[in-house]
Amino acid sequence: MTRTPYTARNGDVHLAVDDLGGAGGDPLLLIMGLGVSRFFWPDGLVAALIDAGFSVASFDGRDAGGSTHFDHATTGNPVTGLLRRRPLAYTAEDMADDTVAVLDALGWQRAHLFGVSQGGLVAQRTALRHPERVHTVTSFAAVPSDVQGAAVLRYVRLPFLARLTRMRHPAGREGDVAAGLALLRAVSSPGYPFDERDARLRVERELDAGLPSGVRDSRAQARQTSATWHGPRLRGLRVPTLVLHGERDPLIRPAAGRRIAASVPGARYVELPGTGHDLPRAIWPTVVREIRAHAG
Secondary structure (H helix, E strand, O other): OOOEEEEEEEOOEEEEEEEEEOOOOEEEEEEOOOOOOHHHOOHHHHHHHHHOOEEEEEEOOOOOOOOOOOOOOOOOOHHHHHHOOOOOOOOHHHHHHHHHHHHHHHOOOOEEEEEEOHHHHHHHHHHHHOHHHEEEEEEEOOOOOOOOHHHHHHOEOHHHHHHHHOOOOOOOHHHHHHHHHHHHHHOOOOOOOOOHHHHHHHHHHHHHOOOOOOOOOHHHHHHHHOOOOOOOOHHHOOOOEEEEEEOOOOOEOHHHHHHHHHHOOOOEEEEEOOOOOOOOHHHHHHHHHHHHHHHO
């Protein structure tokens, strides 16, 4: 897949951006989940979105991939980050503003947003904070944007998250690959085969790009989960919203997706049978069809 790199800037924060193709199509910005980079988007899914008439781009949020990292900040782990009342390094508003900075760098006045997990959270908040820049929101496997602190725990399967944070692998590239594969296998969809070849490709291309392993950087993940939100409630969201959630998501309960859809006026909820906290190849046609109809 051809990638045209850009750099977006939000103040002192630099954000790594890739134009993935489909020039002339409807602008669609992909927002990846907690800690991991833009290289984790499956090529086949991106190609299908381009074929469906989208101009597609992706980026690394702050503290991920090739974007600015806040390694000087005091940190814990993603679980303790969730429970903090004050952010470790930046706010959720800063992360929403990063999304707009990316749109500016791409020359897009408005775009459709498709966010996965933490990326779905960022997409919701961007639409709440900057509705004039967002055509539609598609949120997959995310928690509601206005639920914070201990209240998040009603939607997060905490034992599973804690188990992920305790994974240990040897130092070096092989350990990084093993850690990435272990994470992708853990969050995979019980109803579909795990595509280890595709998973390895995504993990290795992040490392081949010279990026740190986002899967292993629990300190950066903690900074992201601690980013508190002081903006509008979900019920104030007026951007057309599609909520996708895996029926068998091992990390975020489907009740989270149902809560988002119930909170946003006119939102549509689609629960994906057999699907976990990932996007297996078998559901790509459904996901693309839903996003295309939603954007239309």
